Amino acid sequence: MSVSRGPLVSLRDVSRAFGDRVAVAGVDLTVDEGEFVAILGPSGCGKTTVLRLIAGLDDPTAGTVGGRDLGPAEGGVAYVFQDPTLLPWATVFDNVYLPLRIAGVPRAAAADRVRAMIARVGLAGREGAWPHALSGGMRMRAALARALVTRPGLLLMDEPFAALDEITRQQLNDDLLRMVAESGCTVLFVTHSVAESVYLATRLVVMGGVPGHVVGELPVELGSVRNEALRRDPAYLALCMRASALLAVGMGTGGTL
Amino acid sequence: MTRSTTVALMPIAVLVVLFGGWELLVRVMAIPPYVLPAPSAVLAALVGDAGILLPALAVTLRITVAGFVTAVVGGIALGVLITRSRLAEAAFSPLAVILQVMPLIAIAPVIVIYAGPAVTVYLSAFIVAFFPVLAATAAGLKAVEPAHRDLFRLYRARPGQRLGWLEAPTAVPYVLAGVRTAAGLSLVGAVVAEFVAGTGGAGSGLAYRLVEASYRLNVPRLFAAALLICLAGVVIHAAVGRACAALLRRWRPQGER
Ligand SMILES: Nc1ncnc2c1ncn2[C@@H]1O[C@H](COP(=O)(O)OP(=O)(O)OP(=O)(O)O)[C@@H](O)[C@H]1O
Ligand SMILES: [Mg+2]
Numbered sequence: 001m002s003v004s005r006g007p008l009v010s011l012r013d014v015s016r017a018f019g020d021r022v023a024v025a026g027v028d029l030t031v032d033e034g035e036f037v038a039i040l041g042p043s044g045c046g047k048t049t050v051l052r053l054i055a056g057l058d059d060p061t062a063g064t065v066g067g068r069d070l071g072p073a074e075g076g077v078a079y080v081f082q083d084p085t086l087l088p089w090a091t092v093f094d095n096v097y098l099p100l101r102i103a104g105v106p107r108a109a110a111a112d113r114v115r116a117m118i119a120r121v122g123l124a125g126r127e128g129a130w131p132h133a134l135s136g137g138m139r140m141r142a143a144l145a146r147a148l149v150t151r152p153g154l155l156l157m158d159e160p161f162a163a164l165d166e167i168t169r170q171q172l173n174d175d176l177l178r179m180v181a182e183s184g185c186t187v188l189f190v191t192h193s194v195a196e197s198v199y200l201a202t203r204l205v206v207m208g209g210v211p212g213h214v215v216g217e218l219p220v221e222l223g224s225v226r227n228e229a230l231r232r233d234p235a236y237l238a239l240c241m242r243a244s245a246l247l248a249v250g251m252g253t254g255g256t257l
Numbered sequence: 258m259t260r261s262t263t264v265a266l267m268p269i270a271v272l273v274v275l276f277g278g279w280e281l282l283v284r285v286m287a288i289p290p291y292v293l294p295a296p297s298a299v300l301a302a303l304v305g306d307a308g309i310l311l312p313a314l315a316v317t318l319r320i321t322v323a324g325f326v327t328a329v330v331g332g333i334a335l336g337v338l339i340t341r342s343r344l345a346e347a348a349f350s351p352l353a354v355i356l357q358v359m360p361l362i363a364i365a366p367v368i369v370i371y372a373g374p375a376v377t378v379y380l381s382a383f384i385v386a387f388f389p390v391l392a393a394t395a396a397g398l399k400a401v402e403p404a405h406r407d408l409f410r411l412y413r414a415r416p417g418q419r420l421g422w423l424e425a426p427t428a429v430p431y432v433l434a435g436v437r438t439a440a441g442l443s444l445v446g447a448v449v450a451e452f453v454a455g456t457g458g459a460g461s462g463l464a465y466r467l468v469e470a471s472y473r474l475n476v477p478r479l480f481a482a483a484l485l486i487c488l489a490g491v492v493i494h495a496a497v498g499r500a501c502a503a504l505l506r507r508w509r510p511q512g513e514r
Contacts, residue, residue, distance in 0.1 A: 052407075055411055056410075056411075057407050057410055057411060077411065078411075079407075079408075079411050081404055081407070081408075083404060085402070085404040085405060085407075085408055087405065087422075087423075087426070088509060089426045089429070089508055089509050090426075098408075098412070098422070099412045101418075101422070102409070102412045102413070102414045102418055102422075103412070130509075150412075
């Protein structure tokens with residue numbers, strides 16, 4: 001991580017209110033290059049709100065959203081939404097090509113890259129398929145390919161695999177870790193799941209409360225090898241318990257740390 | 258007999274019973290043709306007066322198609338225009354509403370004073386077909402899913418890209434629905450205007466021939482003309498409906514949204 005260039009994302013005392021309903025208040029969050037940060041928190045605590053603020057899809061009512069201006073294309077910000085949000089009138093290829101198309105890359109010049117990315121998410125041969133003809137897991141894979149095709153510097157993911165079954169979800173998590181390691185991009189990953197967050201992240205940020213704010217952070221020092229064996233590692237289990245305790249604080253149901 | 262063939266034969270059966278009963282009624286009660294002509298007499302008039310009715314049908318259809326096609330092009334164009342800016346919407350919406358709510362039968366006599374009969378018939382076909390296309394286009398262009406809008410914002414798509422790759426594809430099913438409505442209406446518009454503005458001679462339309470037959474108490478020909486108008490309407494409706502369905506399938510192969 002390059003200190004000279006400062007953090008990739010930096011939220012300072014950020015609040016966002018919708019009318020008189022305050023979704024998040026006083027959020028401080030810094031993400032450095034190369035991190036895999038998981039945001040963990042109960043439903044409605046403002047995780048999506050924070051992600052949208054970082055993506056520039058929304059503006060704070062108070063505080064500053066800073067960091068590096070990454071731009072949309074190469075090395076920029078990519079966002080995997082809670083739903084796959086594929087364009088239903090476009091094939092898998094055209095959906096994955098979309099960010100490059102918007103960036104002005106001609107179809108012929110992008111074709112190899114788009115195909116390679118589709119293959120990397122495990123959809124080789126399905127380039128011509130329409131979104132409605134894909135399973136939920138395959139749609140999410142296509143959405144992931146679309147997010148990664150620009151080789152983003154920052155990947156924002158909002159509970160991307162929450163709607164999938166456990167096995168598919170685990171496969172996608174492993175594929176995600178592999179691709180993130182290959183591309184070296186920084187990830188901010190929102191989830192409800194303690195196990196998932198500890199399995200994936202290098203740092204946890206736990207949110208909670210009404211209005212939502214950051215209730216605690218937890219570095220995940222488990223090294224870079226994340227596989228099935230990790231799930232029985234005492235260090236992993238200990239981290240899960242500490243994360244659960246933090247989450248209980250966030251939900252206002254549990255004691256103190 | 259399968260269910261689908263039963264469904265297909267049902268309308269034919271109803272028509273056979275209806276017209277058979279009508280024929281029987283006229284014959285049994287010996288109703289004179291100037292009161293109620295039997296279907297056979299109507300058919301005879303259709304064949305016997307084909308030299309008058311078919312050229313009139315051609316005139317009416319030509320004007321209907323011209324009104325319909327220009328209404329589709331104009332409706333889509335203005336629909337795109339008024340959704341580009343609030344100012345354009347404010348400028349054109351009242352005009353569009355006035356056009357829509359004005360009873361055609363009331364303005365046709367006014368138009369005919371300035372524009373002459375042929376143009377009046379054309380304008381009527383245009384006006385009634387124009388509004389459904391305009392309204393459907395405007396609604397369709399605004400029906401973009403928020404998540405898709407976010408996607409295009411994230412990648413900083415230019416307005417033209419958003420229109421071409423997001424708003425227009427979203428609007429296609431809406432526009433096609435508007436076009437289907439417009440097709441049937443344009444014939445109605447032309448026929449109504451011919452009642453008010455129709456002229457005799459070579460350029461006279463089918464509805465004018467119908468009015469003429471009614472003045473002359475040539476009731477079989479009146480029925481034959483009405484039948485031709487109905488048939489023309491059914492054919493237009495079916496042809497445009499099929500064309501729209503085919504376009505929709507090509508646009509979105511899963512059919513409905
Ligand atoms: N556009 C909006 N208008 C009004 N209120 C909103 C809007 N977006 C979010 N909120 C409110 O802000 C709060 C936080 O919402 P947010 O979607 O960020 O939660 P979340 O943590 O992502 O929840 P989940 O885990 O269920 O996705 C909620 O109380 C929600 O009702
Ligand atoms: Mg959310």
